Amino acid sequence: MSRPPLPPATIIDVAAKAGVSKSTAARALARYGSVSAKTREAVQKAADELGYQPNALARSMITGRTKTIGVVIPDVGNHFFAVAMRGISTAAREAGYEVLLSSTEGDLALERRAVELLAGKRVDGIVVAPVSTEDTDHLERLEGQGIAVTLLDRPAPKVKAASFVSVDHVEASTLAVNHLIDLGHREIGIVTEALMPAGWKPDARQESKKLRPSAARLVGYVNALRGAGLRYRHEYVAWSAYAKASAYEATRRLVRDNPGLTAVYCTDSELSAGAFAALQDLKISCPKDMSLIGFDDQDWATLVRPRLTVVDQPSYQLGMAATEELLSTIGSAQDRRGDRTLSGRLIVRDSTARPPNTSDR
Structure with missing residues (x-):
């Protein structure tokens, strides 16, 4: 026995x-x-x-501490958030913290519930990429509960005590479009998630940390055009949902309606994939007839031909930075908001070149 x-x-x-x-x-x-x-x-x-x-x-x-932090993100399958989550986990583990993760599928009600559950478990802090920039009362209440908050990639101005960590989307987007301008392109279209009215006039003074990523990237596009003395044209802006199929159709319409275009900039990797497929199906040679540049670097960008030129954002480092900011706030007696902004990086590959009918100078 x-x-x-x-x-x-x-x-x-x-x-x-x-x-x-x-x-x-x-x-x-x-x-x-x-x-x-x-x-x-x-x-x-x-x-x-x-x-x-x-x-x-x-x-x-x-x-008085549980040595746990919560992470609330809209989509755990999204490449950016998946890589950022690795950075969050690494930084937390090195500091002796455990991580509780919740994916909200971009649903505000699910985000509220996740935050309430984490608060009930008495986590020491929460890293959150908020669904809304305005409906944030559930995040605002955390300060009164003694729970630190760091906002990842998406701003929430009403959450006064929260730290904010993001790439400078305006700067990174300007970097992408300036690359096309430096090659000689003047007719540059954009496929974007940012939905703006026909009469929208972007303000070049707008800061990246006050805008959602999609809007900030659109502002960066306009800033680059203005910096080169080029006119912003609403008809060169194609709206797309965050889906390859939507970007595919948006790119086809953009190219069809604007035959003078020589380059297209996509503000997300998902959009880039749809645009890439659209150009192929339209038999438009890239980069001979049309240059294409994307935002965010994923594995597929080096597997296709031509390999995609991109502006990459340091997703892993952003996750690390978000955790570091959160942990520095936990237990602090000061009313502290630390903003940390990282820069994007241009990776030039094969999908961008000088526009057609342009001789070398």
Whole structure:
């Protein structure tokens, strides 16, 4: 007959084996309070030999921290968020934190529920890419609950105490379009998720951190045109939903309605894939007849022919930075909002070239 398993070791067992009091053992393992290095080492050795696993709930009652953070993102399958999540997890793990993840599918009601559940679990902080820039009362309440917040990639101006981490979408988009302009292109179309009215007049002074990514990238496109003395033309702007099929149709309409175009800029990798397929089906040679540049670098961009020129955003580093900002805020007595902005990087490949009927100068 097999022997019943031994009960798990307790903090009392660890204290007895190390020859210290229960409170000293607890402080040594939680790494707070005044405990000598020699005592801390003895307690840790006793815990290891006994196979002691600390009680997270009890530890949180002592320290006031659960050593967990929540992450709320709209789509875990989205390449940007998947890579950023790796960065978040790495930074959290290195700091001794666990991560609880929730994907909201871009649904505000699901985001509210996820935030409430995480708050109920008493996470120390939440990294969130908000669905809405305005409907953020559920995020605003977190400050009163002592829960730190970092906004990832998407602004929420009403959440005053939150940190904000993002790539400079205006700057990165300007970089992409300037590349086309430097090649000699003057008739440049754009496929974008940003839905703007026909009379919309972009303000070049608008900052990336105050705009949703799609709108910021459209502003960057306009800034590049203006910087080169080129006119912004609404008919050169093709709206697309975040889907390859939608971008495919948007690109076909853009090229059909504007035969003078020599280049197309897509403000997202998903849109780039649809545009790439559209040009192929229309028998438009890229880059001989039409240059194509995208935003965000994914594996497929180097597998197609021609390989796609892109402006890449440092998704992994953004995730790391979001966690670092969050952890620096946790437990801070100051009303602190730290904004961190990273830069995009131009990767020139084969899908961009000088426009047709242009001789080298």
